[in-house]
Amino acid sequence: MSVRSIPAAALLAAALITVIPLNDAGAQAPDRSRPAVRNVIFINGDGMSAAHREAARLFHAGLDGRLTMDTLPVSGQLTTSPDDPESAITDSAAGASAWATGVRTYNGAISVDPDGNPLPTLGALAKAAGKSTGLVTTAQVTDASPAAFFSNAVDRDAQDDIARQYLEKTKPDVILGGGEDWWLPAGTPGAYPDQPAEDPEEGSRGTEGNLIEQARRSGYQYVSTPAQLAAAGKGRLLGLFANEEMFQQRAEGQGDIYAPVVSLAAMTEKALTNLSTDRDGFFLLIEEEGVDEFAHRNNGQRTLQTMGSLDRAVAVALGYAQRHRDTLIVVTGDHETGGLAVEDVDPDDESGDAGSASVEDGPFPVKGSGFSFVIDWTTTGHTGQDVPVTAYGPFADRFTGKHPNTHVFKVLRPLLQERL
Template sequence: MRKLAVPLILGLLILAGVPLLRRTPADSGVAARTTVAAAAPAVRNVIFVNGDGMAAAHREAGRLFLAGPGGSLTMDRFPYSGQLSTSPADPASIVTDSAAGASAWATGKRTYNGAISVDTGGKALPALGAQAKKAGRATGLVTTSQVTDASPAAFFANAVDRDAEDDIARQYLEVSKPDVILGGGEDWWLPKGRPGAYPDRPAADPTEFSVGTKGDLIAKARKNGYQYVSTAAQLAAAKPGKLLGLFANEEMFQQRSEGRGDVYQPVVGLATMTQKALGALSTDPDGFFLLVEEEAIDEFAHANNGRRVLQAMGELERTVAVVQSFAAAHPGTLVVVTGDHETGGLAVADPTGVTGEDGPFPVKGTGLRFAMKWTTGGHTAQDVPVSAYGPLAEKFTGKHPNTYVHEVLAPILTG
């Protein structure tokens, strides 16, 4: 009976799925435990996409307008999703701005509104983009705002005041050194009185003009090995290597109420800039980190301009499709799409003719229409959706504070 006991027990254990010890030649007689679960998948690349000001209602309005009631946005088809809260650590407000929101992602610490990756006492904190660069990854940022605006800045710079954009540009060149920098904001890279590719005080917005105090940072970028481009043709022709592209004085749009000078016609679209950045960064054998931002959602929501918000959602949809296609072709790429906060207190509703409604807008593929109702021209404290695709995407299920983004990404990018 004893001779049968061990095989019988082993058989029962195997049927029950209990992991067993196994000896291998490399053990030299020492037992090594094997686990049933496979090793966690390696993440080589991280693409973090910020729909600035985008929460659930913005996504639903975009879905109805772009895909129809039976359709879905690319981000909605990602296999994992959750929610992020957005509260800052600001003594004056429970509602975050973009600076504090992005700093929470980039540092894992809540801070005050206006802060760029510094703590509540103004002490600089390690920023995730800069840390990824130090760890050997290629890094980049792409935005339809100024490249030195709050969200990209939080990943690659430190400042007690988000308005110090010329110093943020200086830090890009001297400290964090992202390989690819694409977006607007030429005014902050040139000294006052020296216009660049985009004339000072243009008719569309006479308040835009060069304001830098750190010298000619475009010339410095060239000296540091960056190709500098300012048009779509130049971007398309840019060769592999470090790349700086500035395509507007400030943001790449005019963020006004509908019919009052509102313009969304970027010199280069976000999807095109993102495609170029991916091509440049993906040559690094150690992988990369890329921050992508569609700023126009936030700015036009501030103006309660639903038509332009939907246009910006369309550009974000094209961009996320580019990113998802890249990730599908490059296993080991984690994509995360979310928003830093909600803007406008937006609700999607049936058109009723009530004063204050925005629209109506067509529901794609139907004869139906919907309205966009705004409750504020500012930010709100609503949670924001987060969607993820690729290895470790499952970590973004459930509800978490916005600092959780750092908790997930820091071990990947700094290890």
């Protein structure tokens, strides 16, 4: 089945489904005795497991410190298995689709079931309920995780078609991140030139026309620099700040760069400013893609750096939620990447020796102490580890315990569909 073989009518029907019994498939209806949830902020550390969080805690906060994401009062675990005939280990597309639709599916799928049928997504359901919606990521804005919340595709690689769906179907109010290449026809560079020195393979490659101009005609402000972002007013906002991801995901010392034009925290702040004007509330997806990409490269230094970026964005979101007590924050990861383990510095540990399947990376200092630790990578791929979830705000306690990743949809759907 080709990416574009999903009929347009079927895609539209999936996006516009608004009347779903709140208790079907195990969904939990809102508890009228509790404060209403007006806003939901869902934060994805792509590829982040408990070990990534512990390594970042030691590096950024020290032995007695805590990451902001670990101060959220409710915690639990999520399993990550896909429904894929060829693998028990998920990719980001299947993982995010399980969150966004409540249905496990195959790797590479964007919010379609295992037979390729489009499913209603949290982003579309929130919009249909009258809420504003947005996405913020250091990946392409059309990459697998954000795409799963706002589009349907049988193949995650259809990023230009996903961008078109954003504009024509699900219409997120705020779209901030990378991936300008997918919004422009091949041979038509935009603010970021084709074949840049840091990665000559990057360049405009869309097949859906000039989607930036289409966005402008649809009422989006378009920005591509920090100054333009800061100056942008309220209302619909599209910001693209890189050809592809907002970094270069390579091994340490081999051209690896993590220096986004605009930080994840700054994009989060702007998104919250724009979305918070809606009296009906909002749904915002925030993603740090660098955790996954640099873990794929077994690049401990950049993985720790991106974890710091993610935690600063969590701090922005938490500050907002503390001022707006009708806001629910959920922080988790779609899967684990790298088989990361935090280990003591031990010259007699043979696991990182030449020829070993694992690679030791470091040492890295434990902040505020004389100690150090190493990161032991056991793979460059994904693993089947559970991922931690922490939450803050009304109904956060529904994430206590161990659940399948589809539990995210079951908790968030009734909250996002409730009209206030």
